[in-house]
Amino acid sequence: MTTPAPKQTESLQESLQQVVRILNRHKLVESLVHKQDMPKQELVETLVHRQNLAELEKKLEQLHPADIAFILEALPLPDRLTVWGLVKSTMEGDILLEVSDSVRETLLADMDREEILAAAGQLDTDELADLAPDLPQNVMSELIGSLEEEERAQLESALSYHDDQVGALMDFDMVTIRDDVTLEVVLRYLRRFNELPHHTDKLFVVDNDHRLKGVLPIKRLLVNDPDKQVAEIVAREVVFFQPDDDVGEAAQAFERYDLVSAPVVDSTHKVIGRLTVDMMVDVIREESEAEVLSLAGLKEEEDLFASVWKSAKNRWPWLAINIVTAVVVSRVIGSFEATTAQIVALAALAPIISGIGGNSGSQTATIIIRAMALGQVTAANTQRLVAKEFGIALLNGILWGTMLGLVALLIYGKLGLGLVMALSMMLNFQVAAAVGLFVPLGMHKLGRDPAFGSSVFLTFMTDGMGNLIFYGLATLLLL
Amino acid sequence: MTTPAPKQTESLQESLQQVVRILNRHKLVESLVHKQDMPKQELVETLVHRQNLAELEKKLEQLHPADIAFILEALPLPDRLTVWGLVKSTMEGDILLEVSDSVRETLLADMDREEILAAAGQLDTDELADLAPDLPQNVMSELIGSLEEEERAQLESALSYHDDQVGALMDFDMVTIRDDVTLEVVLRYLRRFNELPHHTDKLFVVDNDHRLKGVLPIKRLLVNDPDKQVAEIVAREVVFFQPDDDVGEAAQAFERYDLVSAPVVDSTHKVIGRLTVDMMVDVIREESEAEVLSLAGLKEEEDLFASVWKSAKNRWPWLAINIVTAVVVSRVIGSFEATTAQIVALAALAPIISGIGGNSGSQTATIIIRAMALGQVTAANTQRLVAKEFGIALLNGILWGTMLGLVALLIYGKLGLGLVMALSMMLNFQVAAAVGLFVPLGMHKLGRDPAFGSSVFLTFMTDGMGNLIFYGLATLLLL
The missing domain is CATH 1.10.357.20 (SLC41 divalent cation transporters, integral membrane domain)
Structure with a gap:
């Protein structure tokens, strides 16, 4: 999925201000409609009213899900729900992943069963696992029922680990190759994908039993002669993780070795998943926030606009x-x-x-x-x-x-x-x-x-x- | 440069313990030599002595520079300098970059002019800029004198920005392409590199004046037909930065949009450098540490073993x-x-x-x-x-x-x-x-x-x- 990205970071503040401006106009109209109850007047107002919402909707369509998440967090509850109601349903899943726990609660409380199912349906199993603790039990069981067998196994695996274990954060989307083929074959194989998994900076080289033998960094794939064998240029020394490793330590390893992605293997050395740097960045941020909050004795991140x-x-x-x-x-x-x-x-x-x-x-x-x-x-x-x-x-x-x-x-x-x-x-x-x-x-x-x-x-x-x-x-x- | 990477994260603690064990043996021998001054005895001891140091040296060769940096930080000053003396000179530059400011000071104080010049000579200009504030003035001017004109301009540019500006952190190593060629041409062009810059997840697409027109994600390069033109698949909506942007905001943008690398452009939209996620991770970590330290009124990170x-x-x-x-x-x-x-x-x-x-x-x-x-x-x-x-x-x-x-x-x-x-x-x-x-x-x-x-x-x-x-x-x- 390609999402529109802003041209520059400063525009995020501007986007927030624009949204607030449209919302204020919208609220002004609403209060006018309330005060005057002439039917004709009401009709005109409703037109303006619709225009405002249409403008807001258009604005939201141009934004990245992470930016919409940011804006939702910065809005008081009634405004937040107005905006949330206008968000394209295809983006709702990604936005729910981005917002803080406390804000997610307020958004989910505003959605009915069908909406939640639709939003969750667009997510990968590892993302779904992140969301799972906040979803109503009945929605969750319906979701699990709708998954294919492999996905269900993945979801159950992810849910079986504690929040601070690698198994709970790994994703299942990755490219594995054998080492007895040429780079030309690898390049042709990759072209059969519609899209490579995000943050693919290396391919995982495995044997017939899917056991990790090494990694082929994309950098090496690109600069080497296509006639070479994978085995000739594979990197055998690999930083890998196991699902019960501590995520904080994994994040430190990513930081120390400047990793973008790394394989996760089970006890028999089979590749079962992957960690990526974007998640590790979230881990680092969350750990540092938890520390600062706990120093002031705050149990958890607060929704700025909670009661x-x-x-x-x-x-x-x-x-x-x-x-x-x-x-x-x-x-x-x-x-x-x-x-x-x-x-x-x-x-x-x-x-x-x-x-x-x-x-x-x-x-x-x-x-x-x-x-x-x-x-x-x-x-x-x-x-x-x-x-x-x-x-x-x-x-x-x-x-x-x-x-x-x-x-x-x-x-x-x-x-x-x-x-x-x-x-x-x-x-x-x-x-x-x-x-x-x-x-x-x-x-x-x-x-x-x-x-x-x-x-x-x-x-x-x-x-x-x-x-x-x-x-x-x-x-x-x-x- | 490929550096050996550990097989697993746990081994870092073990490495530290092994180093400490060898150091203790080494110190025991030294104290024995001191106590007994029979020349024959001394000779035997010296042999053991050499063996210990050789073992330590071998151990260090197997470690990643970041791991050696970690070990150096965890050692009291005399042990730290013993280990530092055994580190391969080709690794010294990278290690100096990894250690904290206060520990770097203790290491530089132990090096003579030639050693510092040799270590600094292995670094890229953007890395050199990070080190510059800690280097003696005369070493610095000698280093600048030894650089080629382009590198000198880069170093001076990096030094002209404040620590918390993008210009001080960007690197100059990147791959730019035109959009009027086919992917096949791009692939062949890349094969002419010995090595691609680290964290290359996208190529920067520029016009004749080197102005940014878009980016070609490597992911797209790999899955698309080589006969396609770059212009057909280039991403026009790009998150980019300017050298006077705040690094904290840049790091937030990396986090929000899950970036691995992003171009830095000047006021005329010319591409002048690149930010990568590994540096942004360091920024996030440093910001959160600065906050926690400042809450306890600590001016700066302390060397654990400072006086x-x-x-x-x-x-x-x-x-x-x-x-x-x-x-x-x-x-x-x-x-x-x-x-x-x-x-x-x-x-x-x-x-x-x-x-x-x-x-x-x-x-x-x-x-x-x-x-x-x-x-x-x-x-x-x-x-x-x-x-x-x-x-x-x-x-x-x-x-x-x-x-x-x-x-x-x-x-x-x-x-x-x-x-x-x-x-x-x-x-x-x-x-x-x-x-x-x-x-x-x-x-x-x-x-x-x-x-x-x-x-x-x-x-x-x-x-x-x-x-x-x-x-x-x-x-x-x-x-």
């Missing part, structure tokens, strides 16, 4: 956990009420200790989490990393601790208070390093993703310990 | 800013000393208000920053987004404010305190929404990247305002 209620629910779990930890920290401070009553200045100074501790800890955690994600933390170098982070914490503790001790001394004119401030700062830098190091390392040991949830626990520890150290030292040394 | 001193300096600017804001917040609290002296409980409760405000604000900011990065925030929908965020803040304020008010009432048994707690929480949720919205929107208006620096200002505002509201209300209502 207040729905968005609030997305944000509650993290707020709830933070409130619980904040109350615990509050009780730590509360237990030193007698001390605070005597030295009120503590109340003003304590937040500095806990805040800076949190900052320093999150720096350590970020460095460690990154190194772990890249696979660079090994048994051999962990000790060295740990020593380094405690070293930095010591340096920072002495530097900033002394400085803040002096600030406290300057403001309150009490040497003891300055001393407690400096000491607490130094100790809390050590706590922050310990938490920043061992929370991610520990979560990794437990088989959990260290990027998720570290920040809550980290702040809890640096807040709790920071206050405990500060108020504790003050009680010991100043009372 | 304590160097790493500490990377972390200081953010800590310094945070300390200044923390001291300001501390003064806000300090100004209510009289109130705190009478109601000590305030000291324990205030951190809850400011902490939760910060969390809520960072959720809002994350949503807005993401939407802005995707270009989905428009003049038309900003108002709606703002209304929604304040709505969520109101809902959260009522919900969590009431709950925390009750908690305060329960702990301290004072109705007034519970009321102040609830009210402050509600108000600070509004402050958090305002800051989370308007800081990123404002930075965007000022032409700055909203992802950078928002978090510091956000915490400052929610901490400062949270305490001001809480202590202020307590002073007004409870004294």
